[in-house]
Every structure is written in C-alpha cells, then in structure tokens.
Amino acid sequence: EPVAHGALFIRDIRFLSSKKKIEEVDNEEEDVKELEKKFLEWRSYVAEKMDGIELNLEGVKYNLSVEIPASDDFERMRKDWEESYAFRNRGYSRGGRQEPDTIVLRGVPSRWFAEPRVSSKPSMLVTHTIFSTFGKIRNLNVSEDEDLAKGMDEYELDMGIVSGLHCKIIVQFEKYRDFYNALKVLCGRSLQK
Numbered sequence: 001e002p003v004a005h006g007a008l009f010i011r012d013i014r015f016l017s018s019k020k021k022i023e024e025v026d027n028e029e030e031d032v033k034e035l036e037k038k039f040l041e042w043r044s045y046v047a048e049k050m051d052g053i054e055l056n057l058e059g060v061k062y063n064l065s066v067e068i069p070a071s072d073d074f075e076r077m078r079k080d081w082e083e084s085y086a087f088r089n090r091g092y093s094r095g096g097r098q099e100p101d102t103i104v105l106r107g108v109p110s111r112w113f114a115e116p117r118v119s120s121k122p123s124m125l126v127t128h129t130i131f132s133t134f135g136k137i138r139n140l141n142v143s144e145d146e147d148l149a150k151g152m153d154e155y156e157l158d159m160g161i162v163s164g165l166h167c168k169i170i171v172q173f174e175k176y177r178d179f180y181n182a183l184k185v186l187c188g189r190s191l192q193k
Helices: 028-050 074-086 124-131 154-158 176-186
Strands: 054-057 060-063 102-109 137-144 166-173
Touching: 074 176, 102 176, 124 137, 124 166, 166 176
Parallel strands: none
Antiparallel strands: 054 060, 102 166, 137 166
C-alpha cells in the first residue's frame, strides 16, 4: 500500500539534442521527430531504472514504484481516443467520421489566464489569445473550478487547494488537426506562467 506519492519534473532536457548546429531547414521536421523519439526512449529508460529502487528512510525500507501517467503518454491517449471514436459512429448516425475536438484543463491557476491590473479571475480574452495559437476555436468556456476539491482527500486539500484560485477551461477547436496539435504540445509537459 502506498505511503506517499509525488511527481518528478525535469525542466531542462537540452542534453538530448546533439551539439552540432544544423543549417538545413528541410530536415527540421525530421529532427523534431528524432528528438521526440529520443525523449520518449529516455523517459521510458529513466522510469524503468527508477522502478523498484529500495529506499531506506530512518531505518524503514520502502520500494519505489515509478510509472508514467496515462495523461503524459500522447501516443497511448491518441490510440484510446481513435478507438473510442472509431466504434461510436455505428448504426443510424447521419454525419461523417467523428473525431475529438475538445480539450478540458482543470486545476489551472486562475491568475495565469487573468488580465493583470484588471482582475484576478480568468479572462476569456487572454485564454482565447493563448489557445488560438493552435488554430480556430469554435467554443471556449472559462470558469472557476469549483469541482476541483470534491474528488480530493484530506491530504491533497491540506496541500493548499483553495476554492476560486483555480479555473476550468474547455476549448473546442473547429478542426481535429488543431485539437491534435494542441494536445500534442500540452501532453507530458508542465505548464509555467
């Protein structure tokens, strides 16, 4: 039974890229794919090596269990949503192929999406400006995340979750490709102001 849980964030992974300067613009997309592949291999390697380490804290031995959360594995998420939408359009439905187009962010600090000097509440304008960089937005909903504390235990509530300081953002893109690109950028990364 777990006695504690946590997350490891590695902010600087520049060591994965090669030191040489590449002046060819044609290979830029291939280089990004190669770097992404290197990163995924490195992440799996680190998780595999850390899993099962025995920790000795003040004479008590603990086994470290390491796993990559499903929300950090873009390919696994993509496979899940493609399977889900592939079998959803059976029977007498009229439309063509259905694909996901909506991202829901919960527990994001409200001040990140607020207009400074105007309000501490999340702003629709600021949020739209941020997410429109990924593509055209069909629908956007920004509200305080009042349901955030409902699913948490006492330990998590003691960590500083205060009502009104976090927001819930629902972004519905016009095109599946924009949704795909936005989710790929957000997946497995920590957000910073």
